[in-house]
Amino acid sequence: MPNSSDSLDLYAKVEDLLGVKEAAPGLYAHYLLFLNTQDFDSLLDVGCGSGDFLRQIQGALGISQVKGIDLSPFMVAQTLEQGYDAECIDLCDLDGTYDVITAVFDMVNYLNKEQLASFLSCVKDHLNEGGVFLCDINTLFGFENVAVGSFIVDDEDRFLAVDSDFENGEYISEFTLFEKGEHCFKKSQETIRQYYHTVDEIVKLSGFSLLQHDQVHLYELEESDKRFMVLQKI
Numbered sequence: 598m599p600n601s602s603d604s605l606d607l608y609a610k611v612e613d614l615l616g617v618k619e620a621a622p623g624l625y626a627h628y629l630l631f632l633n634t635q636d637f638d639s640l641l642d643v644g645c646g647s648g649d650f651l652r653q654i655q656g657a658l659g660i661s662q663v664k665g666i667d668l669s670p671f672m673v674a675q676t677l678e679q680g681y682d683a684e685c686i687d688l689c690d691l692d693g694t695y696d697v698i699t700a701v702f703d704m705v706n707y708l709n710k711e712q713l714a715s716f717l718s719c720v721k722d723h724l725n726e727g728g729v730f731l732c733d734i735n736t737l738f739g740f741e742n743v744a745v746g747s748f749i750v751d752d753e754d755r756f757l758a759v760d761s762d763f764e765n766g767e768y769i770s771e772f773t774l775f776e777k778g779e780h781c782f783k784k785s786q787e788t789i790r791q792y793y794h795t796v797d798e799i800v801k802l803s804g805f806s807l808l809q810h811d812q813v814h815l816y817e818l819e820e821s822d823k824r825f826m827v828l829q830k831i
């Protein structure tokens with residue numbers, strides 16, 4: 598079942614409570630290290646979130662043309678606020694081609710197997726000849742050991758509870774949010790689904806060649822929790 602824009606928007610409203618922003622620079626470093634060695638003019642970030650990756654990459658590399666897309670209107674609004682070109686659109690419906698396409702911090706895990714096949718075919722359509730696709734995926738260890746369990750957090754205006762479980766390759770996170778209104782708290786509940794994929798599956802489905810494949814230890818545990826990979830359109 599696809600993640601709805603309502604569920605992606607609820608995640609967008611609480612991402613700052615989840616520790617994601619603190620962990621992200623360690624992951625972005627893998628992308629930056631690779632892109633620093635490349636000569637390219639255009640980059641599309643799919644699942645750009647609030648635009649933090651675009652800000653870091655532009656700050657470091659000053660690329661001529663960068664754009665972000667995301668299916669959460671709330672995320673797109675934040676990327677636009679940061680001053681970057683961004684659109685709430687599915688990759689397959691977008692015009693234009695790019696030298697580099699990125700899908701950073703779990704974006705590919707948001708796709709089930711069927712969506713993944715169609716997504717990779719659209720990545721191919723939107724890459725220039727010889728262009729590269731960079732992404733990261735959660736390992737089985739990451740899903741089973743980092744991401745499951747219950748989590749409660751609050752600040753002055755929000756109370757959030759997240760219950761997550763991983764079973765049969767599917768990671769299900771139930772988000773319950775209470776937001777302070779003028780006279781009462783407003784409750785919203787949404788589910789975010791992620792799906793386990795392997796590097797081999799992505800290579801086979803894309804038909805691209807695998808240029809690089811790193812183990813990522815984002816949370817400094819004994820095993821790697823993510824894989825970072827670079828694929829080239831051939």
Ligand SMILES: C[S@@+](CC[C@H](N)C(=O)[O-])C[C@H]1O[C@@H](n2cnc3c(N)ncnc32)[C@H](O)[C@@H]1O
Nearest residue numbers: 605644645646667668669672701702703704707
């Ligand atoms: C964990 S966030 C990462 C955001 C950002 N890349 C970062 O590094 O901060 C995953 C993002 O992917 C977006 N997303 C999920 N499925 C998507 C899809 N099919 N197309 C575009 N964006 C998607 C979500 O709305 C969310 O903003």
